[in-house]
Amino acid sequence: MALLKVKFDQKKRVKLAQGLWLMNWLSVLAGIIIFSLGLFLKIELRKRSDVMNNSESHFVPNSLIVMGVLSCVFNSLAGKICYDALDPAKYAKWKPWLKPYLAVCVLFNIALFLVTLCCFLMRGSLESTLAHGLKNGMKYYRDTDTPGRCFMKKTIDLLQIEFKCCGNNGFRDWFEIQWISNRYLDFSSKEVKDRIKSNVDGRYLVDGVPFSCCNPSSPRPCIQYQLTNNSAHYSYDHQTEELNLWVNGCRAALLSYYSSLMNSMGAVTLLVWLFEVTITIGLRYLHTALEGVSNPEDPECESEGWLLEKSVSETWKAFLESLKKLGKSNQVEAEGADAGQAPEAG
Amino acid sequence: MAPVLPLVLPLQPRIRLAQGLWLLSWLLALAGGLTLLCSGHLLVQLWHLSTFLAPSCPFAILPQVALAAGTVALGTGLVGAGASRASLDAAQYRPWRKVLSPLLVAGTAAGGGLLVFALGLTLALPGSLDTGLEEGLGTALAHYKDTEVPGHCHAKRLLDELQLRHHCCGRHGYKDWFGVQWVSSRYLDPSDQDVVDRIQSNVEGLYLIDGVPFSCCNPHSPRPCLQSRLSDPHAHPLFDPRQPSLNLWTQGCHAALLGHLQSLASTLGSTLTVTFMLQILVLLGLRYLQTALEGLGGVIDGEGEAQGYLFPSGLKDMLKTAWLQGGVAHRPAPEEAPAEEEPPKEGLPEA
Numbered sequence: 243m244a245l246l247k248v249k250f251d252q253k254k255r256v257k258l259a260q261g262l263w264l265m266n267w268l269s270v271l272a273g274i275i276i277f278s279l280g281l282f283l284k285i286e287l288r289k290r291s292d293v294m295n296n297s298e299s300h301f302v303p304n305s306l307i308v309m310g311v312l313s314c315v316f317n318s319l320a321g322k323i324c325y326d327a328l329d330p331a332k333y334a335k336w337k338p339w340l341k342p343y344l345a346v347c348v349l350f351n352i353a354l355f356l357v358t359l360c361c362f363l364m365r366g367s368l369e370s371t372l373a374h375g376l377k378n379g380m381k382y383y384r385d386t387d388t389p390g391r392c393f394m395k396k397t398i399d400l401l402q403i404e405f406k407c408c409g410n411n412g413f414r415d416w417f418e419i420q421w422i423s424n425r426y427l428d429f430s431s432k433e434v435k436d437r438i439k440s441n442v443d444g445r446y447l448v449d450g451v452p453f454s455c456c457n458p459s460s461p462r463p464c465i466q467y468q469l470t471n472n473s474a475h476y477s478y479d480h481q482t483e484e485l486n487l488w489v490n491g492c493r494a495a496l497l498s499y500y501s502s503l504m505n506s507m508g509a510v511t512l513l514v515w516l517f518e519v520t521i522t523i524g525l526r527y528l529h530t531a532l533e534g535v536s537n538p539e540d541p542e543c544e545s546e547g548w549l550l551e552k553s554v555s556e557t558w559k560a561f562l563e564s565l566k567k568l569g570k571s572n573q574v575e576a577e578g579a580d581a582g583q584a585p586e587a588g
Numbered sequence: 589m590a591p592v593l594p595l596v597l598p599l600q601p602r603i604r605l606a607q608g609l610w611l612l613s614w615l616l617a618l619a620g621g622l623t624l625l626c627s628g629h630l631l632v633q634l635w636h637l638s639t640f641l642a643p644s645c646p647f648a649i650l651p652q653v654a655l656a657a658g659t660v661a662l663g664t665g666l667v668g669a670g671a672s673r674a675s676l677d678a679a680q681y682r683p684w685r686k687v688l689s690p691l692l693v694a695g696t697a698a699g700g701g702l703l704v705f706a707l708g709l710t711l712a713l714p715g716s717l718d719t720g721l722e723e724g725l726g727t728a729l730a731h732y733k734d735t736e737v738p739g740h741c742h743a744k745r746l747l748d749e750l751q752l753r754h755h756c757c758g759r760h761g762y763k764d765w766f767g768v769q770w771v772s773s774r775y776l777d778p779s780d781q782d783v784v785d786r787i788q789s790n791v792e793g794l795y796l797i798d799g800v801p802f803s804c805c806n807p808h809s810p811r812p813c814l815q816s817r818l819s820d821p822h823a824h825p826l827f828d829p830r831q832p833s834l835n836l837w838t839q840g841c842h843a844a845l846l847g848h849l850q851s852l853a854s855t856l857g858s859t860l861t862v863t864f865m866l867q868i869l870v871l872l873g874l875r876y877l878q879t880a881l882e883g884l885g886g887v888i889d890g891e892g893e894a895q896g897y898l899f900p901s902g903l904k905d906m907l908k909t910a911w912l913q914g915g916v917a918h919r920p921a922p923e924e925a926p927a928e929e930e931p932p933k934e935g936l937p938e939a
Contacts, residue, residue: 386811395807396807453802453813453815458748458752462772463770463771476777476780
């Protein structure tokens with residue numbers, strides 16, 4: 243009992259081969275698109291590796307790049323096979339390769355599906371990387387004269403301006419670290435000395451934020467310093483003021499940006515996976531239909547195409563049997579080699 | 589009556605002409621598409637910057653005319669591709685025979701005219717940007733504080749975003765902010781003596797300070813941004829004299845925007861030039877192909893003399909025939925000239 247048998251006459255076979263040829267070349271285009279998506283994601287991750295501690299995982303973009311290249315290679319090969327399938331002479335040279343090629347295609351489709359799943363599931367690891375990276379970035383904000391960290395201020399400022407965010411979880415993160423370098427503190431001022439003395443670690447902490455946290459949509463000029471002191475500014479209540487600074491934390495902003503990027507890439511990869519599965523099924527039908535041509539002299543005759551020669555359970559049993567035979571023949575060969583006698587095939 | 593600029597076209601050169609024309613037409617269509625994209629981009633940029641350009645500035649006409657010219661060029665390219673492809677097959681060329689003449693006239697008049705006009709505008713208009721931007725930015729600076737006045741409530745946000753994106757401060761420099769009241773009176777404490785002193789010491793009662801908004805800050809500065817008391821040398825005693833320019837953006841927004849828009853206009857100008865040259869070539873080629881095929885009866889490999897020309901007779905003769913044609917319609921007096929002009933008149937509707 244063959245699985246999903248379909249009758250094919252000459253015209254149908256030709257149409258199938260032509261349709262598959264077109265689909266394969268479209269699939270090469272899709273492979274190029276996946277390659278460029280992977281490249282784009284890799285570049286975006288590299289651009290902001292400073293705030294991710296340089297320890298972000300490049301697994302998703304790397305696998306997208308590899309899958310894109312493999313898809314191009316396999317599908318152009320399949321296109322060539324479909325083109326030759328209509329000519330019995332040319333098809334004869336491809337015949338022995340088709341079965342292993344189909345097996346490789348099935349494995350490739352499984353791998354592509356796994357990559358699609360990864361696109362949707364990588365969110366968690368990115369979140370923890372971002373939390374650590376941003377914390378360190380803010381810690382090194384003031385070290386503009388330390389080689390290796392002198393660019394951190396510029397990076398964080400440009401990040402906060404571009405992604406419209408402030409701090410790690412919110413603007414209050416800036417109250418807990420010293421983001422003004424000692425070089426620019428006037429140690430002769432009483433106020434500075436008081437603040438440093440009142441802090442356990444001798445740090446100069448202020449209830450202020452850098453300028454890049456300012457929200458341009460605010461109706462009043464930006465209030466950056468003495469944020470919790472209502473009396474320092476006219477007509478200001480820090481509990482109800484919403485538009486003065488960006489409310490989002492940069493971790494949430496970056497996470498949502500990368501999540502949306504990876505989700506859309508996952509969606510595109512899923513569509514390409516469905517397309518590839520269709521192509522593999524079509525190729526299998528073409529293979530079995532051409533195998534089933536009983537009389538090679540008469541190309542006009544009808545033939546049958548199927549997915550599996552027997553039903554699924556029988557095919558699985560036969561597959562296990564052939565594996566066992568392979569194992570047995572190896573065992574017997576090994577014994578024969580020991581005993582110095584030629585074994586009989588099992 | 590000698591035809592103008594005749595060209596003998598045997599079979600092979602005719603076919604070559606048709607093929608070359610097909611390629612050129614697709615190139616023209618591509619150039620027309622590029623012009624459309626460039627002018628569309630410029631229009632979008634101008635729409636975003638409309639607050640900072642005085643409404644009287646005529647600069648916006650340039651991308652609109654370029655858009656029209658690009659559309660006509662695209663159309664000409666597509667028509668040329670279709671006609672040259674059809675000319676290789678006698679059956680396909682038949683419907684084109686009637687349509688080609690008016691299309692050529694329309695293409696020359698509309699396309700050529702629009703392209704020349706657009707090129708002229710590209711050279712003349714960027715000069716008007718200077719005054720337009722000057723006025724527009726001045727208005728925006730004056731209305732920075734008016735966040736609750738309908739009609740100007742977006743000036744603050746737009747100006748802040750402009751300064752952040754284009755890395756500029758003020759009109760020509762950060763000192764422009766010292767001459768404008770950019771802190772709204774709503775947020776000024778009337779009981780604060782300093783505020784009262786400042787307002788009273790100013791002739792117009794404005795609250796002017798030597799400070800700038802946060803959007804002027806330069807993120808590349810090694811120290812946290814100094815925004816207030818910028819003209820007081822003792823206010824920030826540790827201000828690094830070696831890097832005074834890193835604290836705020838040094839460029840004025842006038843220069844920044846002018847450079848940005850002028851580079852966009854020059855890109856548009858170069859695409860227009862390329863489109864113009866391609867359009868001339870395509871129109872000339874089409875005319876020669878058409879007149880050569882007319883001489884053969886509409887078949888590219890037909891028998892007969894194959895001569896292509898621009899006009900069947902010189903300009904003076906064409907005007908004379910047109911004048912006499914009009915004269916025959918009014919006066920029935922038989923003249924020899926119109927009778928002789930009859931056969932060449934056939935060429936006239938095509939020209």
